[in-house]
Amino acid sequence: MADIDVIGGGLAGSEAAWQLAEAGVKVRLFEMRPVRTTAAHKTGSLAELVCSNSFRSDDAASNAVGLLHAELRDMGSIILRSADANQVPAGGALAVDREGFSAAVAAAIEGHPNITIVREEITALPTGPAIVATGPLTSDALAEAITAATGADALAFFDAIAPIVYRETVNMDVAWFQSRYDKPGPGGTGKDYLNCPMDRDQYETFIDALLEADRVDFHEFEGTPYFDGCLPIEVMAERGRETLRHGPMKPIGLTNPHNPTVKAHAIVQLRQDNALGTLYNMVGFQTKLRYGAQAEIFRLIPGLEKAEFARLGGLHRNTYIDSPRLLDQTLRLKSSPNLRFAGQVSGCEGYVEASATGLMAGRFAAAELTGGHLAPPPQTTAMGALLAHITGGHLSHETSGPRSYQPMNVNFGLFPPVEPVATGKKGRGQKKAGRKAAYTERARLDFSTWRTGAPASEAAE
Structure with a gap:
């Protein structure tokens, strides 16, 4: 018997399963491909990259997604580990050999003693502990089940x-x-x-x-x-x-x-x-x-x-839930706390962001299942900023979330404002570079503090 089910073997699902397994939790990972495929996927492989082979900028010093890369590496991400091992030349970006990358993720997942892979379509939401990470092309049957559980207006099928x-x-x-x-x-x-x-x-x-x-x-x-x-x-x-x-x-x-x-x-x-x-x-x-x-x-x-x-x-076309209204700050479905959502179905955008939500969902669930508690990362970090955008973590519990929630890549606009630090550049470039440096410096400090369990800085409150 598994302790938890993970539905979806894409980037988010694979990452969530890995984090759970590494914490000693027994996982069943459900992936419907190749039993049933989608119009976008070409293989039955875990963590298949459907579109680009790029994880975007790897510059952690001045780019929000690069900063997210660094935080994922620090947390033992199987997705970033596999990407680093299969990197191809792409300037300052982290781009991968897509087949080698997918094979590396699959080998790690398949070889983990705490993970059982089940090739089967899930058409109903589980009642026991589970993480739903089915991506933007969630099957019609499961999408209907999510709609039934969350309300007809909670699932967006078309993304304007x-x-x-x-x-x-x-x-x-x-x-x-x-x-x-x-x-x-x-x-x-x-x-x-x-x-x-x-x-x-x-x-x-x-x-x-x-x-x-x-x-x-x-x-x-x-x-x-x-x-x-x-x-x-x-x-x-x-x-x-x-x-x-x-x-x-x-x-x-x-x-x-x-x-x-x-x-x-x-x-x-x-x-x-x-x-x-x-x-x-x-x-x-x-x-x-x-x-x-x-x-x-x-x-x-x-x-x-x-x-x-x-x-x-x-x-x-996109399928994602109205997360700020439906999820708490640890990605649990408020109406069914046994269920968490991660990846693009939770309303994030991009490979790295999907991986990050999978990692956080896996870590949050693992802490609960092993009798512990993991607080969300502060919004001053890349993971925390992304999580706050998805869950409406900056909003009061009395609000119903933004009037029109839309997926977004991680960017410094999701972070609390910060004063620029001095740089060697001049004019407008100095202000821009200084602000990015300040975001990064604060994020690294607060992420390290959060990881060690010490109180966060005032900027993170």
């Missing part, structure tokens, strides 16, 4: 993603804070949106760029229709040059304090995306433009000329 901008890169000599008609709304102030104005020529130039831009076609396996409520901006532009001016870019109810006597022809609004106020999403700007085209076109918007993006936009 708008770009997210770092607040500090918005030019406030052009943009301003104001809600339409100054309405405060629930919990608002009347100045809840960043507004970027366009005159007629700027708007026409923007529309031309949208219509001419390179875009990504839907993959066949997605089969995703467009919904009127989340049309890509380039599709709206195709329906008429004035469509956006009467949709997400309408200028009514807003007055530019930098130039109050001139009415803007169109206005792009950005809405705060996290409790820290460091990230803002571009309202109504879900898109299938290619990433390179997005950055170029969105910087045509006045106020966003030098914008830096925490995430670019997209529209694709």
